[in-house]
Amino acid sequence: MEPALEQHLKTLVSENRVVLFMKGNRRMPQCGFSATVVGILDGLIDEYETVDVLKSPDIRQGIKEFSEWPTLPQLYVDGEFLGGCDIVREMAGSGDLHKALGIQLEDVEPPNMEVTEPARAALAQATADLDGEWLRFKVPGNYRYELTLGPRMFGDVEVVANGITILLDRASAQRAEGTVIDYEKNTMGEGFRIENPNEPPKVKQISAQQLRERLDGGEVTLFDVRTQQERETAVIESALWLDEAGKAHLASLDKSSPIVFHCHHGARSQQAAEQALAQGFTDVMNLQGGIDAWSTQVDGSVPRY
Numbered sequence: 636m637e638p639a640l641e642q643h644l645k646t647l648v649s650e651n652r653v654v655l656f657m658k659g660n661r662r663m664p665q666c667g668f669s670a671t672v673v674g675i676l677d678g679l680i681d682e683y684e685t686v687d688v689l690k691s692p693d694i695r696q697g698i699k700e701f702s703e704w705p706t707l708p709q710l711y712v713d714g715e716f717l718g719g720c721d722i723v724r725e726m727a728g729s730g731d732l733h734k735a736l737g738i739q740l741e742d743v744e745p746p747n748m749e750v751t752e753p754a755r756a757a758l759a760q761a762t763a764d765l766d767g768e769w770l771r772f773k774v775p776g777n778y779r780y781e782l783t784l785g786p787r788m789f790g791d792v793e794v795v796a797n798g799i800t801i802l803l804d805r806a807s808a809q810r811a812e813g814t815v816i817d818y819e820k821n822t823m824g825e826g827f828r829i830e831n832p833n834e835p836p837k838v839k840q841i842s843a844q845q846l847r848e849r850l851d852g853g854e855v856t857l858f859d860v861r862t863q864q865e866r867e868t869a870v871i872e873s874a875l876w877l878d879e880a881g882k883a884h885l886a887s888l889d890k891s892s893p894i895v896f897h898c899h900h901g902a903r904s905q906q907a908a909e910q911a912l913a914q915g916f917t918d919v920m921n922l923q924g925g926i927d928a929w930s931t932q933v934d935g936s937v938p939r940y
Contacts, residue, residue: 640697648711653683653736656698657708661685668720669708675727675788676710677775678804679736712736730789743792743805746812750797753818754827758799770800774807774814778834782816782827838908841895841920843932855893855920858885860907865899869938871929877907890915897922897929899940 647654655672659665661683664673676683688695688707695707702709702716710717712735717723726732733740750758762770765784773781785802792808794801796816803811813832819825841849849855850873858881859866859874866876874897875881888894894916896904901924908921922928930937 636697636700637693640693641701644694644697644701647684647686648716649714651684651711652713653680654686654711655683655708656686656688656694656711658687658689660687665689666707668706671720672708672710672723674773674781675723675732678773678788678806679727679733679738681776681806728786728788733790740790740805743808745792745794746803746808746814748794748796748801748811748813749815750799750801751815751817752797754816755797755799757818757827758816762799769802771802772807772811772814772816773804774810774831776806776810778810778831778837780829780831836912836917836919838905838912839920840923842923843928846895846920846922846929847933849893849895855895856884856888857895857897857922858907859926860896860898860904861926865940868940869926869930871897871926871934871937885911888916891917893918893920895920895922898925900925900927 653676655669655676657664657666657669657672659669661673661677664670673685686694688698698707698709699705704716704719706719709719710723717726717732717735723732726735758770762784767786768784769787771781771783771785773783775781787802788804790805791802792805794803794808794811810833811831815830817828817830819828846855846857850857857871857874858877859871860877863876875884877885877896885894894911896907896911896919898904898907901921904925905921908919911919924932926937927939930939
């Protein structure tokens with residue numbers, strides 16, 4: 636191994652208390668083994684470093700020589716190589732990983748959770764023939780929920796809701812109080828819908844029909860993020876253009892005011908809505924399908940383009 640590469644790897648494992656060499660990154664693992672280790676770590680600690688070996692062939696090969704371990708991912712804690720996916724999973728199940736990470740387990744009360752009857756039926760069917768696996772519910776810090784099947788792990792918190800047994804890691808349990816798990820069917824398909832009162836505000840999607848009802852009731856303020864040329868082609872009558880005057884009006888609103896953004900098909904307005912959230916607004920919506928959906932579902936006199 637080149638001395639420069641060896642020194643770089645030594646620096647990575649010494650300057651980061653917990654570092655995972657993996658395919659992809661924490662937000663987007665590129666293999667199942669890497670995703671498994673990320674899922675375990677996310678349930679135990681909030682901060683750790685990842686190194687995407689796919690971006691550097693030298694690191695991808697060099698870390699194998701450095702650790703004398705032939706596979707990836709590879710986890711280091713306090714400068715010590717712990718192992719790959721199977722070993723990390725075993726350590727998590729036995730509690731050894733908690734010890735290595737310095738986690739002192741305190742009592743965690745099982746959260747109050749609700750499983751609706753449609754969700755109970757769907758989950759009962761999915762878990763009817765489990766062999767050593769359990770239903771697991773994960774609530775990571777970004778609140779991108781995961782309902783999966785997996786083994787019981789050390790430190791798990793168990794919840795029984797509507798006859799369904801659910802296992803949560805301790806971090807998830809602390810974020811899951813008041814969560815409702817539902818199962819619904821609509822024109823977009825079917826699937827689980829999760830509501831959690833602890834979740835930070837996020838952009839909600841609103842249909843053209845729903846927007847019309849709320850505009851008729853004077854319940855929302857609608858902002859148009861399109862260009863002037865587009866507005867000359869088609870407009871929703873009550874929409875305020877998000878030009879300088881529109882931005883000033885937006886800034887004058889109370890942060891709890893319900894606001895909706897729209898564009899042509901919904902992509903640009905989604906970005907504007909995300910920016911509004913970052914500015915502190917808490918009731919932010921994006922028009923699904925944009926003005927095109929308004930034209931086809933609400934007001935056919937609005938030209939399509």
